[in-house]
Amino acid sequence: MSGAVSAGLSLTRGQMLAYGALGLPLAMAALPVYVHLPRLYAEATGLSLGLLGVLLLFARLFDAGIDPLLGGWVDRAGTRRRLVVVALPFLALGIPALFHPPQSLVPLWLLFWLTCTYFGFSLATVAHQAWGAELGCSPGERTRLTASREGFGLIGVIAAAAVPAWLASDFVAGISGLAQLFPGLLLVFAAWTWFGSPPTPGRLPPRRALLGELGHALRHGRFRLLLAAFVLNGLAAALPATLVLFFVADVLHAEEWSGVFLAVYFASGVFFLPLWVRLAGRCGRVRSWVVSMLVAIAAFAWAWRLGSGDVWPFLIVCLLSGAALGADLTLPPALLADLAEDSPAADPAGERQAQAGAYFGWWNLVAKLNLALAAGLALPLVEALGYRPGAAEGAEPLAIVYGLLPLLFKLAAAALAWRWRDLLEPSR
Numbered sequence: 001m002s003g004a005v006s007a008g009l010s011l012t013r014g015q016m017l018a019y020g021a022l023g024l025p026l027a028m029a030a031l032p033v034y035v036h037l038p039r040l041y042a043e044a045t046g047l048s049l050g051l052l053g054v055l056l057l058f059a060r061l062f063d064a065g066i067d068p069l070l071g072g073w074v075d076r077a078g079t080r081r082r083l084v085v086v087a088l089p090f091l092a093l094g095i096p097a098l099f100h101p102p103q104s105l106v107p108l109w110l111l112f113w114l115t116c117t118y119f120g121f122s123l124a125t126v127a128h129q130a131w132g133a134e135l136g137c138s139p140g141e142r143t144r145l146t147a148s149r150e151g152f153g154l155i156g157v158i159a160a161a162a163v164p165a166w167l168a169s170d171f172v173a174g175i176s177g178l179a180q181l182f183p184g185l186l187l188v189f190a191a192w193t194w195f196g197s198p199p200t201p202g203r204l205p206p207r208r209a210l211l212g213e214l215g216h217a218l219r220h221g222r223f224r225l226l227l228a229a230f231v232l233n234g235l236a237a238a239l240p241a242t243l244v245l246f247f248v249a250d251v252l253h254a255e256e257w258s259g260v261f262l263a264v265y266f267a268s269g270v271f272f273l274p275l276w277v278r279l280a281g282r283c284g285r286v287r288s289w290v291v292s293m294l295v296a297i298a299a300f301a302w303a304w305r306l307g308s309g310d311v312w313p314f315l316i317v318c319l320l321s322g323a324a325l326g327a328d329l330t331l332p333p334a335l336l337a338d339l340a341e342d343s344p345a346a347d348p349a350g351e352r353q354a355q356a357g358a359y360f361g362w363w364n365l366v367a368k369l370n371l372a373l374a375a376g377l378a379l380p381l382v383e384a385l386g387y388r389p390g391a392a393e394g395a396e397p398l399a400i401v402y403g404l405l406p407l408l409f410k411l412a413a414a415a416l417a418w419r420w421r422d423l424l425e426p427s428r
Helices: 013-021 023-044 049-076 080-098 106-135 139-167 171-196 210-219 221-250 255-283 285-300 311-342 356-384 395-419
Strands: none
Touching: 013 023, 013 106, 013 139, 013 171, 023 049, 023 080, 023 106, 023 139, 023 171, 049 080, 049 106, 049 356, 080 106, 080 171, 106 139, 106 311, 106 356, 139 171, 139 255, 139 311, 210 221, 210 356, 221 255, 221 285, 221 311, 221 356, 221 395, 255 285, 255 311, 285 311, 285 395, 311 356, 356 395
């Protein structure tokens, strides 16, 4: 079928697993920093919520803004493996420091270590993604490499959610224990990736200046089309992620089930990920991605009708919508890896230029801005409709925004991806 992933592979399964292994500690770092950090500093240090919000906003804007610049650096570095090594000490030092704050100079401590952590995380993420695009020699290889990376990432998210509660019943003690374990886990999985992945083919650095190279990526027509579908689909995922804990607490009245719901969702993503890879090999990645979006729509379409005590129906929603998650995480980045590697960027002698970093830099910037935009859209909207956390009134508007608004974005993303399917994944 037109656009199907090629079946011929030259990398072994062990090499692909080794490449993806680094995704686990990177995901384990991301969840506590984005989810647990605000609560930790509010409870353990007494930092005012207003000041905490300003510091987090500044650091997160920095985090998003540097991604394209880091992508350009990655393309000029000669080898992406080297930049991964440069990035990891910032993470290994930053995570334990962040989650063991002092009792004095707390704002400076938070801002300094959060900046270091974001720098290390963003550099490692962009370099790892670009490394995979360069490592794969065919669409099939790039899809499987992306699936390996994202599969390990999902396992890392589940571990980051479960380990603190396993270590201690107290929130602060549990998250501090996870931070202490993190450097060792990072070392083990980074070593697996470093020694188990094969060397990559050489790439010349881009001929353009940094800003020119970043602009060149944005002027790429197929990249803009893929990015448009990715933005809409990302908003469809970020909106319920922003509101899910409010929905569980004030619509389902099942706050104690929150961890189970999230675990089922992410575990389903891990379990069904190989299915999407096989389907992409038979039908093409864009078509498989559209199918996954339709599955998510069908699974989520009746969530807004749920009410108090509907625990088991919502578990089914989590299971089925989680089944589509693996496709969302794997297939669009795999398409981007192909696009970056197949773009015309050779020197006069025919040697390939490194350019995947610029594309993944913009990609990660958009992914992070999606999360910010979802919060900026969903939270004021439910408040304007009368919802107040913990109050009896306003639950119905919350359920409607949580359950129906994401469907509009998901339908739009599916429509665009289907319309542009032959452009996003041309026949080979």
